[in-house]
Amino acid sequence: MANSYDITGKDPLIRLENIGMIYKIGDISYEVLKGINLTVENGEFVSIMGASGSGKSTLMNILGCLDKPTSGNYFLEGRDVSKLTPDELAEIRNKKIGFVFQGFNLIQRLSILENVMLPLYYAGLHSKDSEEMALNALKLVDLSEKVNKFPNQISGGEQQRVAIARAVVNDAPIIMADEPTGNLDSVRGADVMNFFEKINAERGATIILVTHDKHVADYAKRLITVKDGIILSSETI
Amino acid sequence: MKPKRVKFAFFLDLESAYKTLLRNKIRSFLTILGIIIGVGSVIATIGIGQGASKAIQNSINSMGSNMLIILPGSSSLGGINSGFGVLPTLTLNDVYAIRKLSSVRTDTAILGMSQQVIWRGNNWSTLIMGADSTFPIVRKWPVAKGVFFTPQQVASAANVAVIGNTAATELFGLINPIGHIIIIHSVPFTVIGLLSIKGFNAFGQDQDDTVIIPITTMMEKIAGTTWVHAIAVSAKTQKDTVTAQSQITQLLRQRHHIPINKPNDFFVRNLTEIAQAANSSAATFTILLASIAAVSLLVGGIGIMNIMLVSVTERTKEIGIRMAIGAKKSDILKQFLIESAVLSLFGGLLGITLGFGISSAISAFSPLKTVVTAEPIIISVVFSLCVGIFFGFYPAYKASRMNPVEALRYE
Ligand SMILES: Nc1ncnc2c1ncn2[C@@H]1O[C@H](COP(=O)(O)OP(=O)(O)O)[C@@H](O)[C@H]1O
Numbered sequence: 296m297a298n299s300y301d302i303t304g305k306d307p308l309i310r311l312e313n314i315g316m317i318y319k320i321g322d323i324s325y326e327v328l329k330g331i332n333l334t335v336e337n338g339e340f341v342s343i344m345g346a347s348g349s350g351k352s353t354l355m356n357i358l359g360c361l362d363k364p365t366s367g368n369y370f371l372e373g374r375d376v377s378k379l380t381p382d383e384l385a386e387i388r389n390k391k392i393g394f395v396f397q398g399f400n401l402i403q404r405l406s407i408l409e410n411v412m413l414p415l416y417y418a419g420l421h422s423k424d425s426e427e428m429a430l431n432a433l434k435l436v437d438l439s440e441k442v443n444k445f446p447n448q449i450s451g452g453e454q455q456r457v458a459i460a461r462a463v464v465n466d467a468p469i470i471m472a473d474e475p476t477g478n479l480d481s482v483r484g485a486d487v488m489n490f491f492e493k494i495n496a497e498r499g500a501t502i503i504l505v506t507h508d509k510h511v512a513d514y515a516k517r518l519i520t521v522k523d524g525i526i527l528s529s530e531t532i
Numbered sequence: 533m534k535p536k537r538v539k540f541a542f543f544l545d546l547e548s549a550y551k552t553l554l555r556n557k558i559r560s561f562l563t564i565l566g567i568i569i570g571v572g573s574v575i576a577t578i579g580i581g582q583g584a585s586k587a588i589q590n591s592i593n594s595m596g597s598n599m600l601i602i603l604p605g606s607s608s609l610g611g612i613n614s615g616f617g618v619l620p621t622l623t624l625n626d627v628y629a630i631r632k633l634s635s636v637r638t639d640t641a642i643l644g645m646s647q648q649v650i651w652r653g654n655n656w657s658t659l660i661m662g663a664d665s666t667f668p669i670v671r672k673w674p675v676a677k678g679v680f681f682t683p684q685q686v687a688s689a690a691n692v693a694v695i696g697n698t699a700a701t702e703l704f705g706l707i708n709p710i711g712h713i714i715i716i717h718s719v720p721f722t723v724i725g726l727l728s729i730k731g732f733n734a735f736g737q738d739q740d741d742t743v744i745i746p747i748t749t750m751m752e753k754i755a756g757t758t759w760v761h762a763i764a765v766s767a768k769t770q771k772d773t774v775t776a777q778s779q780i781t782q783l784l785r786q787r788h789h790i791p792i793n794k795p796n797d798f799f800v801r802n803l804t805e806i807a808q809a810a811n812s813s814a815a816t817f818t819i820l821l822a823s824i825a826a827v828s829l830l831v832g833g834i835g836i837m838n839i840m841l842v843s844v845t846e847r848t849k850e851i852g853i854r855m856a857i858g859a860k861k862s863d864i865l866k867q868f869l870i871e872s873a874v875l876s877l878f879g880g881l882l883g884i885t886l887g888f889g890i891s892s893a894i895s896a897f898s899p900l901k902t903v904v905t906a907e908p909i910i911i912s913v914v915f916s917l918c919v920g921i922f923f924g925f926y927p928a929y930k931a932s933r934m935n936p937v938e939a940l941r942y943e
């Protein structure tokens with residue numbers, strides 16, 4: 296099966312081969328992912344839907360290199376990242392992937408600008424230029440006016456836009472989002488989704504997002520359905 | 533646009549640690565209180581110790597070279613001072629006999645007494661000391677102006693006096709005292725010399741408040757006695773002080789016809805030895821105090837570890853976020869290590885200030901002059917930095933080993 300991707304001689308952006316994830320609590324094992332096979336090409340906009348507890352977040356954490364699968368292989372740009380060390384994964388999260396969470400996950404005691412500059416800091420960049428880059432990212436999400444505010448001084452929708460700015464500031468080719476609109480009302484949710492669409496269209500970033508909301512899923516060009524740890528369907532919409 | 537990579541991100545880290553700690557001022561302050569007190573007491577105790585040993589050193593130097601002092605009296609009669617000036621056991625002949633001993637450079641009799649001294653309309657009560665012409669050598673105390681009296685003047689019981697600086701100032705003001713006649717106990721003396729300034733002794737007495745006259749003149753014309761109060765002996769070398777002590781004891785027992793089963797009727801005190809013992813016990817005391825202070829530094833370090841552990845737990849979510857956006861283990865480790873180092877360094881600096889304050893207060897309000905040198909300050913800074921890094925390491929290490937997914941789930 297692995298050979299089927301080599302016809303063009305070019306690796307896909309993401310290729311999951313038989314990914315399994317088993318959580319052990321005491322003596323009991325929970326098989327949360329049961330052999331996931333998935334390919335995502337560069338520039339795609341994919342949404343993943345599924346019932347609560349079906350393993351979407353577990354899958355996203357593996358895709359986002361936050362966690363390692365129990366079994367199977369994950370090829371990112373042709374490189375097997377399923378066996379990398381924590382520091383090598385950190386490097387990939389920093390350079391290749393921007394992650395947007397349901398709960399925004401901004402650092403409360405840092406300003407909006409400082410939050411957005413943080414990935415650059417961990418990339419070893421800290422100068423006037425990195426401030427410039429962060430300001431550009433904030434401009435992209437229409438937050439130029441609020442750069443010196445703190446997370447608790449802005450609305451939830453704005454916080455999620457800061458998180459998007461933080462995800463794109465490093466020019467990461469992949470943006471992943473786990474229920475990014477889950478904590479927002481439909482108006483703010485739509486607002487946030489427009490920015491994902493814009494990033495996909497204008498920057499060519501690959502976007503993978505998890506949602507339970509059909510309206511949100513409709514922003515994507517491909518819809519993947521997960522049930523009980525396996526991929527039920529994958530359809531272009 | 534390709535941003536430049538700035539190498540000295542260290543200052544950025546420092547700044548961010550500093551800001552974090554300032555957000556919790558009271559907690560940060562309480563955390564470093566142990567370090568402040570530890571470093572403060574290290575600096576203060578070492579300052580006191582060095583001040584004390586300097587004072588002892590000064591009094592060793594001012595006493596005279598390799599000096600022993602012989603006092604009349606018997607240990608069977610009680611304490612050291614019980615016999616002073618009371619028991620008539622030491623004579624001028626003892627003084628001359630001691631001088632011939634192989635280990636002795638020279639010696640002088642001393643017979644002191646408080647008396648009024650009159651010059652023109654002025655009078656001043658001071659210590660009149662009868663001494664031998666060898667006095668300046670034994671006490672390492674030369675004249676500043678004029679001359680000291682000669683052996684001939686001692687032999688002839690001449691009416692000459694050498695005056696100490698304080699007594700001279702009290703009697704003569706700014707007038708040069710040399711050549712003037714002063715009256716002591718109705719006897720006229722010609723002032724032939726002015727002693728150099730000696731300062732205060734270890735007991736806080738002004739040694740310059742004195743007039744020195746030949747021992748013979750003192751005995752015959754002022755005190756009316758044939759006994760001396762003390763004999764000050766200068767041994768040839770420092771080693772010789774021990775030999776001198778036993779030679780003198782033997783000689784005086786023989787001269788005083790003391791049977792073998794009877795105690796001495798005199799004391800021989802080796803001042804150099806006593807001073808050195810005092811010095812080393814001051815040093816021991818300093819080390820003891822400084823180690824207690826060092827223990828409180830360690831306790832302070834444990835306080836830092838405790839609060840850093842709390843801080844790491846509280847900020848689990850933040851650690852997860854930082855890891856999610858690319859922080860490596862070393863980045864997290866560095867962040868918390870810098871925080872605890874800054875914390876303890878701050879404690880160290882405040883402690884130094886406190887130690888300085890205590891030292892200055894002691895200098896200001898007590899006779900002891902404390903000495904704060906660079907050494908304990910540098911050691912304290914380095915030590916508190918090490919304490920911070922050492923005790924900050926475990927919490928920082930714990931933070932750096934967190935699993936990003938689990939850390940992010942923490943609320
Ligand atoms: N760290 C973990 N330890 C044990 N079980 C877990 C862990 N994380 C998730 N699970 C379980 O795995 C299943 C899938 O979880 P998750 O991926 O979060 O689902 P979803 O995001 O689709 O709701 C759930 O039953 C959940 O309880």
Ligand SMILES: [Mg+2]
Pocket residue numbers: 351352353473
């Ligand atoms: Mg989920």
